[in-house]
Amino acid sequence: MASPVKVYGPPMSTAVSRVLVTLIEKDVPFELVPIDLSKGEHKNPEYxxxxxxxQVPAFQDESITLFESRAICRYICDKYAEKGNKDLYGTDFLSKANIDQWVETDGQTYGPPSGVLMYQLLFVPKNVKDEGLIKQNEEKLGKVLDVYEQRLGESRFLAGDEFSFADLSHLPNGEYLVNATDKGHLFTSRKNVNRWWNEISNRESWKKVLEMRKNA
Amino acid sequence: MASPVKVYGPPMSTAVSRVLVTLIEKDVPFELVPIDLSKGEHKNPEYxxxxxxxQVPAFQDESITLFESRAICRYICDKYAEKGNKDLYGTDFLSKANIDQWVETDGQTYGPPSGVLMYQLLFVPKNVKDEGLIKQNEEKLGKVLDVYEQRLGESRFLAGDEFSFADLSHLPNGEYLVNATDKGHLFTSRKNVNRWWNEISNRESWKKVLEMRKNA
Structure with a gap:
């Protein structure tokens, strides 16, 4: 039997958890290799x-190593096309392109303001939080989610009627914003976004990632 | 004969030019549909x-429309796999994964600091430029390019011995930084990055995009 693939990094990391939920959706066995960021293990020469x-994650499958979470997810979907959730990255180049456009929207449009908000609200000490930056990025993310609200009024998921890599890619930042900050209303106050968020964040695969966080 | 694909947006846009150079590399006929940002045409209901x-670009091929430049490039490489530069997005899932990891590095790691620098240096009026932000992002980009310097000491191009979508994706921001700002030394002072930059920016495909800008 082939060795399980390896994921390097803590499940608390948004990028690591993007890879983990993909592996669980695709039913691909994996081993999580702990990287202790507080000890600077991500800066060790070997790593x-x-x-x-x-940065985290890094990934290994037999002789190939990869970094960048969305590239790792694409590789998993391509190599293990016949395993687990076969619709995750589409079944032809048209559905794939449609998924890709929303994955890129995650990385380029939803990711930056949600990332700044998470960082400011969860990691910056209270006395040095940048309130102007928080306000600015809350407004930015609100405008992005207005477009999602319209889109999710037309289709059940971002790329169509099936849950896909596009939806999955939004889980990590959304989870922290909805459940660990006071900005959850950005999601819950928008009817279609709220319906979508409840559906994707209640998938068994994502619940397993949250379990892994508890046990980490 | 099928209609040429359509690209909406001005060739001066970094994201539009990423799509254009991909189409030229892949030898796919296209029609450029002007979108005048100064007239707000990108906010018209039809657009x-x-x-x-x-935002720009948008893309149309027969009945499919797409946005997000890197998603559009992936679609072009997949749909027109047999045309033009056949190595551009790899020839199997391993080479593709390797290319994808550097395309994601462009979008997530090289893109943000180079984008802030371009915006501050080229578009913000002199009296309100944020010098602290410029310095911070110059340092960030320098550290990113230190990793590129090491990588490009091991291989001719980012993803290996062939020019690929990974290199191409870096052209738009690099072009402005090297030729329109005083930060070109970030590229030219690093031996391997400089060698790589000269090679990729002198490709006929990229020169054609620069010609399109002159004639726009």
Whole structure:
């Protein structure tokens, strides 16, 4: 039997959890290799050989190593096309392109303001939080979610009628914003976004990732 | 004969030019549909139907419309796999994964600091430029390019020995930084990055995009 694939990094990391939920959806066995960020293990020379920027996650499958969570997810969907959720990254180049456009929207349009909000609200000490930046990014994310609200009025999921890599990619930042900050209303106050969020965040695969966080 | 694909947006846009250079590499005929940002044409209701965020580019091929430049590039490489530069997005899932990891690095790691620098240096009026932000992002981009310097000491291009979508994706921001700002030294002072930059920016496909800008 082939060795399970390896994911390097803590499940608390948004990018690591994006890869984990993909592996669970695709029913691909994996081993989680702990990387203790507080001890600077992501800057160790051995780790830098597979992730030269010193970030998490890194990934290994037999002789290939990869970094960048969305690239890792694409690889998993391509290599393990016949396993688990076969619709996750589409079944032809048209459905794939439609999924890709929303994955890129996650990375380029939803990710930046939600990332700044998470960082400011969860990691910056109270006395040095940048309230102007928080307000600015809350407004930005609100405008992005207005477009999602319209889109999710037309289709059940972002890329169509099936749950896909596009929806999945939004889970990590959404989880923290909805459940660990006071900005959850950005999601819950929008009818279609709220319906979508409840559906995707209640998937068994995502619940398993949250369990892994509890046990980490 | 099928209609040429359509690209909506001005060739001066970094994201539009990423799509254009891909189409030229893949030898796919296209029609450029002008969108005058100064007249707010990207916010017209008709345009918002194909690009709901009101950004450029948007793309049309027969009945499919797409947004997000990197998603459009992936679609072009997949649909027109047998045309033009056949190595552009790899020839199997391993080479593709390797290319994808550097395309994501462009979008997530190289893109943000280079984008802030471009915006501050080229578009913000002199009296309100944020010098602290410029310095911070110059340092960030320098550290990113230190990793590229090491990588490009091991291989001719980012994803290996062939020019790919990964290199191409870096052209738009690099072009402005090297040729329109005083930060070109970030590229030219690093031996391997400089060698790589000269090679990729002198490709005929990219020169054609620069010609299109002159004639726009």
């Amino acid at each position: 830098l050989k597979i992730q030269p920027f010193g | 918002l139907k194909i690009q709901p965020f009101g």
